[in-house]
Amino acid sequence: xxxxxxxxxxxxxxxxxxxxxxxxxxxxxxxxxxxxxxxxxxxxxxxxxxxxxxxxxxxxxxxxxxxxxxxxxxxx
Numbered sequence: 001x002x003x004x005x006x007x008x009x010x011x012x013x014x015x016x017x018x019x020x021x022x023x024x025x026x027x028x029x030x031x032x033x034x035x036x037x038x039x040x041x042x043x044x045x046x047x048x049x050x051x052x053x054x055x056x057x058x059x060x061x062x063x064x065x066x067x068x069x070x071x072x073x074x075x076x
């Protein structure tokens with residue numbers, strides 16, 4: 001997730017508990033979705049779509065936090 005912001009993500013994970021929580025939850029959802037898509041975990045398509053939407057919302061929130069962090073850090 002957001003590989004181009006690797007350094008900023010690393011710093012935020014260490015300094016912001018909320019960011020760390022949403023980042024970890026995003027990763028957990030990513031693994032769960034892969035398990036479903038690859039047939040290791042059963043789930044109906046509606047539930048899978050719900051997980052994908054939640055994962056996207058977490059990514060959007062994390063991205064906003066990274067951008068705010070960069071803006072504050074760079075003084076812009």
